[in-house]
Amino acid sequence: xxxxxxxxxxIALPGIPLIQPGDDLxxxxxxxxxxxxxxxxxxxxxxxTSKIVSKAEGRLVDLADVVASDSARQVAAETQKDPRxxxxxxxxxxxxxxxxxxxxxxxxxxxFVSANAGIDQSNVDGGDDHVLLLPVDPDASAxxxxxxxxxxxxxxxxxxxxxxHGRPFRIGNVGVAIGxxxxxxxxxxxxxxxxYGRKLKISIQAYADMVASAANLVAGxxxxxxxxxxxxxxxxxxQEGHASELVRPVExxxxx
Amino acid sequence: xxxxxxxxxxIALPGIPLIQPGDDLxxxxxxxxxxxxxxxxxxxxxxxTSKIVSKAEGRLVDLADVVASDSARQVAAETQKDPRxxxxxxxxxxxxxxxxxxxxxxxxxxxFVSANAGIDQSNVDGGDDHVLLLPVDPDASAxxxxxxxxxxxxxxxxxxxxxxHGRPFRIGNVGVAIGxxxxxxxxxxxxxxxxYGRKLKISIQAYADMVASAANLVAGxxxxxxxxxxxxxxxxxxQEGHASELVRPVExxxxx
Numbered sequence: 001x002x003x004x005x006x007x008x009x010x011i012a013l014p015g016i017p018l019i020q021p022g023d024d025l026x027x028x029x030x031x032x033x034x035x036x037x038x039x040x041x042x043x044x045x046x047x048x049t050s051k052i053v054s055k056a057e058g059r060l061v062d063l064a065d066v067v068a069s070d071s072a073r074q075v076a077a078e079t080q081k082d083p084r085x086x087x088x089x090x091x092x093x094x095x096x097x098x099x100x101x102x103x104x105x106x107x108x109x110x111x112f113v114s115a116n117a118g119i120d121q122s123n124v125d126g127g128d129d130h131v132l133l134l135p136v137d138p139d140a141s142a143x144x145x146x147x148x149x150x151x152x153x154x155x156x157x158x159x160x161x162x163x164x165h166g167r168p169f170r171i172g173n174v175g176v177a178i179g180x181x182x183x184x185x186x187x188x189x190x191x192x193x194x195x196y197g198r199k200l201k202i203s204i205q206a207y208a209d210m211v212a213s214a215a216n217l218v219a220g221x222x223x224x225x226x227x228x229x230x231x232x233x234x235x236x237x238x239q240e241g242h243a244s245e246l247v248r249p250v251e252x253x254x255x256x
Numbered sequence: 257x258x259x260x261x262x263x264x265x266x267i268a269l270p271g272i273p274l275i276q277p278g279d280d281l282x283x284x285x286x287x288x289x290x291x292x293x294x295x296x297x298x299x300x301x302x303x304x305t306s307k308i309v310s311k312a313e314g315r316l317v318d319l320a321d322v323v324a325s326d327s328a329r330q331v332a333a334e335t336q337k338d339p340r341x342x343x344x345x346x347x348x349x350x351x352x353x354x355x356x357x358x359x360x361x362x363x364x365x366x367x368f369v370s371a372n373a374g375i376d377q378s379n380v381d382g383g384d385d386h387v388l389l390l391p392v393d394p395d396a397s398a399x400x401x402x403x404x405x406x407x408x409x410x411x412x413x414x415x416x417x418x419x420x421h422g423r424p425f426r427i428g429n430v431g432v433a434i435g436x437x438x439x440x441x442x443x444x445x446x447x448x449x450x451x452y453g454r455k456l457k458i459s460i461q462a463y464a465d466m467v468a469s470a471a472n473l474v475a476g477x478x479x480x481x482x483x484x485x486x487x488x489x490x491x492x493x494x495q496e497g498h499a500s501e502l503v504r505p506v507e508x509x510x511x512x
Binding site (some may be wrong): 192 | 268279359370377380381443451454465473502
C-alpha cells in the first residue's frame with residue numbers, strides 16, 4: 001500500500017461555535033461539514049483540537065476549588081507558577097521530567113512528555129481563574145467521534161485529537177496526536193524499497209503527528225476559531241490506531 | 257495578519273527524475289510544475305527534500321575515500337556503526353549528544369540535534385559504499401532556489417528544505433525544516449488575542465517544521481519519488497526566514 005498520495009486537501013470546517021460542557025461534537029461537526037458543502041467520505045481524516053474535546057467533556061476546572069498540596073507548593077516555588085495549577089499538573093502526571101523557573105515538563109498520565117501536562121488557559125472561558133485539563137481518554141474520545149460520525153454518515157473517517165507541544169532542542173510548538181482512531185498513529189516503513197530497490201533500514205513515520213501538524217497550519221492557535229480540520233486525500237490503512245504508538249517507552253529513551 | 261488560512265492544497269510535483277551532481281533543481285522544478293499544469297504564484301511554498309539538494313550539490317561520499325580517526329573508531333565500537341560513517345558524522349557535528357549501541361545523536365554544525373548528522377544511505381545511488389551528507393548551507397540553497405524561481409516565473413515562492421528527524425520521547429520521524437527562504441521559520445504569536453480576547457501567553461509555532469511535516473504526508477520516504485511538494489493557500493509574511501530560528505540555544509535547553 002502506498003501511503004503517500006499525490007495530493008491532499010486541508011480544509012478548516014467553518015462556523016464551529018464556542019463549545020460548552022455536554023455539547024455534541026459529532027453533531028456540530030456534521031453541521032460544519034454541511035456548511036462547507038462537504039460530504040464525509042471513507043478515508044477522510046478529521047483533526048479535532050483537544051481543547052474542544054476537553055470543553056465538551058467538562059474538563060474546565062475552577063482554580064478556587066483546587067487546594068495545593070505541600071509538594072505542589074514546593075514545585076510552584078521552584079517554577080514560579082500558581083500552586084493550584086501545579087497541583088493539577090502533578091495530578092495529571094506520572095512524574096516530573098524537568099523543572100526550572102517558568103518551566104514544568106512532566107510525563108503525562110497518558111504517556112507523553114509535555115509542558116504543564118497540557119493544562120492551558122488560552123481560548124478558555126471563565127477568565128484567569130479557570131484552566132482546562134486534557135480529555136480523560138483521548139483515544140476513546142476519538143473512537144467515539146469516529147463511531148458517531150460513521151453512524152450518522154456511513155463514512156469511515158479517521159479522527160485525530162491534536163495538541164500543540166514544545167520539543168527539546170527545537171524552538172516552537174508543533175501539532176501532535178494525543179488521540180487517534182481509524183488510522184495508524186505510527187507508520188512502520190522498514191523493509192519497504194527505496195528508489196534504488198534497497199530496503200529502508202530505519203523509517204518509522206510519526207504519521208498522526210504529521211497529520212496534526214498539517215492541520216495546525218489551517219487551525220491556528222489564537223482567535224481563528226477553527227478547531228476542526230478535514231484532510232482529504234490521505235491514503236492510510238483503516239485500522240484502529242492508538243496515540244500510545246507514538247510514545248517512546250521510558251527505558252528506550254536516551255533523554256529521560 | 258492572519259496566518260491560518262481556511263484551506264490549503266498540497267500537491268507532490270510529478271516526474272522529478274533521479275538527481276545527479278550539478279543538476280539544475282530550479283529548472284527541474286519548473287518542468288515538474290508545467291507537468292502538473294501549475295503556474296507558480298506569490299505566496300506558494302515549495303518543500304524540497306534535503307536529499308535532492310544534497311545530490312545536486314554533489315554531497316555523495318564514497319566510503320572508500322574516508323579514513324576513520326582514532327576517536328571515530330572508538331565511537332564506532334561503542335555504537336556498533338561503520339567507523340567511516342562515524343568519521344563523517346563527527347566531521348559534520350559540533351558535539352555528541354547521546355550514543356548507545358545502534359544510536360549516535362549529535363549536535364550538527366548547522367545547530368540542530370539529530371541522528372547520524374542526517375547522513376543517510378536510503379534513496380542514495382552507488383550501493384552500500386556511498387552515503388549522502390546534508391547540504392553545506394541549506395538556508396543559502398533555499399534562498400538560491402527562491403531567487404532562481406523568482407527570476408524564471410516572477411513569483412515570490414517560499415522554499416523549505418526538509419529532512420526527517422526522530423525526537424526524544426516520541427516514536428517516529430517527522431518532517432523538519434533545515435533550510436528556509438521566504439517565510440518565517442518560527443512564528444511568534446505571543447500577544448495575539450485568543451477567542452475570549454485574552455492575550456496568548458506562550459505561543460511560538462514551529463511554522464516551517466509543520467510545513468515540512470505536511471509535505472511529508474505526500475512526499476513519502478520510500479520509493480515514491482516525490483521530493484518536491486507545493487503548498488498553496490498558506491498565508492505567511494514574505495520575509496527572509498532562517499532555519500536557525502528553530503534551533504534552541506544550548507544554554508536554554510533543559511535536555512542537552
